[in-house]
Amino acid sequence: MDDPVQVQLLKQIGEADHVEGLRSLRDQAHEHMEALLPDRPVEQFNEQLNEVHDALIRRSIHLAEAEMARMGKGSPPVPYAYLLFGSGGRKEQTLSSDQDSGIVYEDPASDSPEVQQYFMELCELVVSNLQKTGYPLCEGNVLSSNPEWCLSLSAWSGKLEHWFNEPAWESVRYLLIVADARCVYGDEALLAELKDSYFTDMLETPVILKRMLENTMRHKVLLGFFGQLLKEQYGEDTGSLDIKYGAYIPMVNAIRLLSIQVGIRETATLDRIKRLEEASRLTAQEARSYEQAFRLFLRLRLMTTEQYSDGLYANNGKLSSRKLTREMTDELKSSLRLGKKLQRAVFKQTMGRLT
Template sequence: MANIISSKIADFIIRFPPFDKVAREEIIRLSEEAEVLYFKKGQLVFQQKEKAKPFIYFLKEGEILLNENRDKKKVLIDACDEGELFGVRAMLTGNPYVFEAFCQEESLVYAFPLSIFKPILESNKDLSLFFAAGLASGQKPSGFQAIYQQNKEAGGADFLSWQRPVEELSEPLICVKPTVSIEEAAREITAKSSNALIVKDEQGKAVGIVTDTDFRAKVGGGIALISDPITKIMSIQLISKELGLPLAEYVISMLKQNVKHLLITKNEEVYGIFSQQSLFSQLQLNPFSILYSIEAADSLEKLCSYRNEVASFLKYYLQQNLKISVLSQLITTINDALIKKAIKFAIAALEEEKYLKPDVDFAWISLGSEGREEQLLQTDQDNAIIFGEVDAAQLNYTREYFIQLGRRVNDTLHQAGFEYCPANMMAGNPDWCLTISEWEKRFQGWIRTPEKQALLMATIFFDYRYIYGDQGLVERLDKHLKTEIKSNRIFLNYLAKNATQNPAPLSFFKNLIVERSGAHKEDFDLKGRALMPLADIARVLCLEAGNITIKNTVERYLFLAQQDKSRKEVFIDAVQAYELLQHFRASEGIRNDDSGRFIPIKEISKFDRQVLRNAFEPIYALQQMIELKFQLNYFN
């Protein structure tokens, strides 16, 4: 009889997420140990603040309400329907229950022992992802990250574990004194089969680094003689990192700084050298190879073809569950290299066509998702140009030159797979190719007269990020923006109001709200209803806190979590939700060969629907928070 009951339990639960992702034999083992509990209408399965029981609960029949007792009132948090889990947070953290589980009607509940359930959870990637999305009726377990990380690190042997701390180095550490000759140093580096050495002064302080490239380029190129001291060919720009950081930090630093070697320290003492050579044997679809191919491209055709390799790179690492914040930084670095190379090609082409380059500095800035370092897929481009002040007589020619430059770069990016902006918010548009004083006036107008169109412009342009040219122009715009917002605080109320205008992702009955007309009828707008609200709220809160330099949404929420400890939990929840939604959008975009913005609801599984539904929880919490913070109920 026991076998028949457990078999029926298994047949039932395997129909529902996350059990539909679990092997049949594990479902059977779990079902054999399950307790079947019956509750009358009005009974409690557990009470708020009650010590956690060694079970996770699954609702077979009936309805369970999760209530929170606040100021002697019961506040409905969620309603569990057939096939849903509850008691998750207490299960993962060991803390008391944060809600009470009240039986709204007669209910039949399966109680699965944690002694059986947890080992299955820890060994199953899909099961961990389910809880990493903050599932089981909106209870966001603070302990899921460790479990999720274990699964990622236990992945295939061909996958580089980006979050694994680097605790030792394979490169031998070679240190020489400044007086050593180039010839002596070359012999030592050859004897130890290394490709770099450190130059230390008499006090033992690292003062320079010499790589195999330095020997080839500077000695072979006739810049130095082999009898010269090693200091003649050393680089003094040392980029150092402490030992023990996640591998991803070393990779991103090397990409951003465009170097092949990092100086590694331990307790502030030189420990060794970390080089790309140690990565090449581990990485598939190496980001360095794509980056260097772009930088070395000698034609637009090659430049664009190299950038197109990123689609394969993105697909591979999404499948390997590489952390989205790491992946977005890698792709941003590659995109930035593409833009810089496209600008250089455009300047050279204009010169060939006898366009005289104006004697004035300029800066190229990226806007929107690229400005926030969040453009994983090749969606549309948003960019602009800032150039310095010139005499009135030179202004028209100068502007025309930079417009032509902008259009050529826009065309190159389009050729590389980035669509033209439908609203023409691109550097080749005269409206977005302005002098620094014109940009200051434009920003000032949006802030002082925050009409609907001005607020739309602010949400796009206030995420600007320096890419190329004179960074001083961008820093001047930063100071101006900060001063204007500080002097016109009412603008933040308008911006906050605007951040709450996107319709809720879910209906009252927790169904995903889909488009009712147009080309995407019956599709869910993942960008408009989920990602944009989170990005908009992060922006207004950071501007309110006086931080205009952080543009990335995840980094903004992490900054806010540090600044406001009382709301730290909701900001961390927002980080997790945003990364998960970005991952989902990128995966769908690759699968459907589009931007991933509109999701065909009929084509996604119940598991994915539930992942999405529960990732929306921070949106509601944040919208309620800013409504109170900016008193939006009294603000029209």
């Protein structure tokens, strides 16, 4: 059943003609979604929330295109796709998420520098619009306004080939980031072509799997040897649980690596689990168990500490253990045990392919 407030907000976002209006609508949407969180089923809430984020991002891009035209820069010279990475790419953004973005555009027939310059200026405006709307910059500078992430299709193909052939830690991290790429605006066929290059290179350089595995196993679940929850020991978050890096990210990473090996192009973790089951990489029982655990991680991540500074929404991924009932604590421990089991299975399967 449609939420009438959501429907109205999406309509107003789609009609906003300046960033200040967009910011006001973002604040209204944030307040509305925050009120729904305690009672709304997590998948429904997640879908509704990410629909709002997508609408805000699309309108920010549209306003940037309009500003480029007003400045005498014209319309986009070639088709392009605006890409989201990270939680945006996976459709798993929280109430407060930062910007992780890039652009792939069609190879121009001529005037390549001018085309590149157009998209760099466009992306500067998009990133600025999103900042004004409350989205912080990516700390790792994975942004469409960074020339390293704003490239033609052929340049992207060359960069992917370089990353696959030079499996340094940063290259592998970037390859895993690209696996989560989703087109939020523009020509989706360009992303499909980019993913064609990605999976072709993947098949031709199996050694990259070992490096991806090392990256994937880097974050451990927050469950101790004796089954106790591992809480933060220092600082202002002492006693809290790092839900983002101790529960959510380990499962995201494990499912993503299994999916890459099968050539699955879906980016949302729950969609990937379904596809892994269809590909017989997970049994039906495993798939249902992992889905249930991941839904809990999504729910708890949405409950983590919200921060607001300098006009930007942020989230540190930490959850006060006091917010957990005994029932939720027991469910979290059970889900974390499943997370450990999944990590062991991924390690075993991946190493099996390397021997």
